[in-house]
Amino acid sequence: MLPLYASSLALVPLGSGSKGNATYVGDGRRGVLIDCGLSALQVFKRLEAVGLGGSTIDAVLITHEHSDHVAAAAILDRKLEAAQGRQVPFYMTQGTFGRLSDAHRPRQVEVVPTGARIAWQGWTLEAHAIPHDTPEPVAWAVESDGARVGVITDLGHAPRLMEQLLASLDVAVVEFNHDVQMLMDGSYPWSLKQRIRGRHGHLSNDQAGELLVRGASSRLKHLVLGHLSEENNAPDEALRAAEQAVQTLGRTDITVHVAEQTSACGPFRVSARPHAVSSPTRRPRAAPSAPAEPEMLSLWDAPALAAEPDLRDATDAD
Numbered sequence: 001m002l003p004l005y006a007s008s009l010a011l012v013p014l015g016s017g018s019k020g021n022a023t024y025v026g027d028g029r030r031g032v033l034i035d036c037g038l039s040a041l042q043v044f045k046r047l048e049a050v051g052l053g054g055s056t057i058d059a060v061l062i063t064h065e066h067s068d069h070v071a072a073a074a075i076l077d078r079k080l081e082a083a084q085g086r087q088v089p090f091y092m093t094q095g096t097f098g099r100l101s102d103a104h105r106p107r108q109v110e111v112v113p114t115g116a117r118i119a120w121q122g123w124t125l126e127a128h129a130i131p132h133d134t135p136e137p138v139a140w141a142v143e144s145d146g147a148r149v150g151v152i153t154d155l156g157h158a159p160r161l162m163e164q165l166l167a168s169l170d171v172a173v174v175e176f177n178h179d180v181q182m183l184m185d186g187s188y189p190w191s192l193k194q195r196i197r198g199r200h201g202h203l204s205n206d207q208a209g210e211l212l213v214r215g216a217s218s219r220l221k222h223l224v225l226g227h228l229s230e231e232n233n234a235p236d237e238a239l240r241a242a243e244q245a246v247q248t249l250g251r252t253d254i255t256v257h258v259a260e261q262t263s264a265c266g267p268f269r270v271s272a273r274p275h276a277v278s279s280p281t282r283r284p285r286a287a288p289s290a291p292a293e294p295e296m297l298s299l300w301d302a303p304a305l306a307a308e309p310d311l312r313d314a315t316d317a318d
């Protein structure tokens, strides 16, 4: 296991794409998994592959109920208990919980409101609203001593809230789902093409590049391109769009990586920023099982998102 200093956060995309998503965030003392669309076995194997075998997963943060994000939840729940000797809480919104099938439902669920900031074991966990075709999807961000990492995938467009979230991150996974021309020229049925391109579908390479130009701040050090479509994108196309955006920003110090479906990459590390805490409000350490009373993010633009249609599609084909 690589040394993970207590003063730094490491983010590891374990797998990304429509066949399964999971991202590990840890500091050597505690860790969370953002989504569990990969099998428990693959989660453990891929952590091992990047030198983080034996890292604990102390909570699982679910973005939404599409199977590429929750498929392993019930099994992972049992495997984590067997490996670590205790049940692990799964954090998710009420909207996500309500749509979870029995087969995907873990035993210990902590329901959080969209826009919540949760004090958890010395970290802050944030659930930011995203525009996607499920009842209450979120993007999770994790903060530790001012260091901030987050996963921004599965969104049809990038509202101001996402620009603000991206601006606050040192390490970001951003969705580069499809190349519009490849999607439109491809074999998908028209209705699916429309869903993917819709305001609650997935970000194209160009949309993601625009989000970067508008949102990335000087603190962004590592950019990971995530949730690439196998059918409707190519790593080179996504990289081209990202590098063009980075060039527009005039930055030469951002590392850009493409997350893969079948293997992990990273770890991407960031050091603590003890004097650069993004929010003046911090809460004392709380037990994982007592996250109630979350604070609400002031950036939450619920009315705008709540007005969007809910397509209630339980799959996530792209």
Ligand SMILES: [Zn+2]
Pocket: 017, 018, 021, 066, 068, 069, 154, 227, 316
């Ligand atoms: Zn997805």
Ligand SMILES: [Zn+2]
Pocket: 064, 066, 132, 154, 315, 316
């Ligand atoms: Zn989805």
